[in-house]
Amino acid sequence: MNQTNPVPEHNPQEVYADKLLGFTIPSRNARGRMVRLDEPLDAILAAHDYPAPIRHLLAEALVLTTLMGGLLKGDGSQVTMQAQTEAGAVNLLVCDYKDGDLRGYVDFDQGKLAELGANPSLFALFGKGYLAITFDVAGKQGRYQGIVPLEGDSLSQACESYFFQSEQVPTLIRCAVRSDGQGCVAAGMLVQHLPDGEEGRERLHTRLDHPEWEHVAIMSGSLRHEELLDPTLSLEAMVWRLFHEESEVRIQPGADISRGCRCTIGHYEQVLARFPEEDRQDMRNSEGLILVDCAFCSKQFAIAA
Numbered sequence: 001m002n003q004t005n006p007v008p009e010h011n012p013q014e015v016y017a018d019k020l021l022g023f024t025i026p027s028r029n030a031r032g033r034m035v036r037l038d039e040p041l042d043a044i045l046a047a048h049d050y051p052a053p054i055r056h057l058l059a060e061a062l063v064l065t066t067l068m069g070g071l072l073k074g075d076g077s078q079v080t081m082q083a084q085t086e087a088g089a090v091n092l093l094v095c096d097y098k099d100g101d102l103r104g105y106v107d108f109d110q111g112k113l114a115e116l117g118a119n120p121s122l123f124a125l126f127g128k129g130y131l132a133i134t135f136d137v138a139g140k141q142g143r144y145q146g147i148v149p150l151e152g153d154s155l156s157q158a159c160e161s162y163f164f165q166s167e168q169v170p171t172l173i174r175c176a177v178r179s180d181g182q183g184c185v186a187a188g189m190l191v192q193h194l195p196d197g198e199e200g201r202e203r204l205h206t207r208l209d210h211p212e213w214e215h216v217a218i219m220s221g222s223l224r225h226e227e228l229l230d231p232t233l234s235l236e237a238m239v240w241r242l243f244h245e246e247s248e249v250r251i252q253p254g255a256d257i258s259r260g261c262r263c264t265i266g267h268y269e270q271v272l273a274r275f276p277e278e279d280r281q282d283m284r285n286s287e288g289l290i291l292v293d294c295a296f297c298s299k300q301f302a303i304a305a
């Protein structure tokens with residue numbers, strides 16, 4: 001046995017990447033989600049040739065979308081995050097998550113972006129922007145959407161405002177992104193205070209000064225970017241580091257995450273079938289095919305509809 005080169009203990013039971021992890025701290029009425037994206041992130045970014053600031057932005061958006069997707073219950077539910085802007089370098093950012101399938105893309109103005117330098121602020125990227133977050137919940141709850149101004153230093157802060165303003169749920173989000181020649185890794189944690197339980201009830205006043213939430217927020221806030229991005233540190237280990245003093249922490253492994261898009265020929269045939277034949281006729285090229293672009297995958301499909 002070779003004992004000269006100890007490597008960190010890698011417990012195959014624990015989650016390191018590309019899978020959601022949920023946790024609850026019953027005594028503090030808190031719940032959290034964590035994820036570290038590796039392969040799906042590279043797969044999504046590989047479909048485009050994004051400059052560094054856009055890669056970074058999309059990586060953060062994909063982590064946030066996955067964390068929010070982790071809050072959904074039941075198969076077939078979806079969360080969509082969309083940022084729309086006025087006069088920013090970014091025209092549109094869209095990400096969605098459904099049953100572990102993740103996708104996203106950014107439409108941006110190359111010329112405007114080039115003028116912003118290497119580390120543009122959120123305001124420089126988006127101008128006067130808005131973030132719309134839509135939950136399509138399978139079953140009775142249906143669809144609900146909240147829209148918040150894209151303010152603050154990061155998309156994570158804008159998401160925190162969404163939960164505070166639209167759902168009246170105190171929420172703390174930490175997100176870290178590393179992009180280099182080896183590819184891109186991004187990770188994040190979302191923690192929320194739910195004093196009325198998971199199902200909740202209408203909360204008229206949101207209290208950020210609640211002592212049990214204050215404690216959880218301080219502990220969660222101590223999570224460092226290096227920890228989030230350390231591939232040898234499991235998500236469980238991070239939860240234990242933060243909350244080892246709590247009497248009980250429950251851990252629930254969540255969905256496996258992969259790059260997933262709905263751009264199949266069958267899907268586009270269905271979509272096109274909803275148009276009147278007259279419109280389809282206008283869309284056909286000289287060979288009788290309708291060309292459809294998938295902005296998520298940068299692919300073109302020729303449909304014989």
Ligand SMILES: [Zn+2]
Pocket residue numbers: 261262263294295296297298
């Ligand atoms: Zn696609």
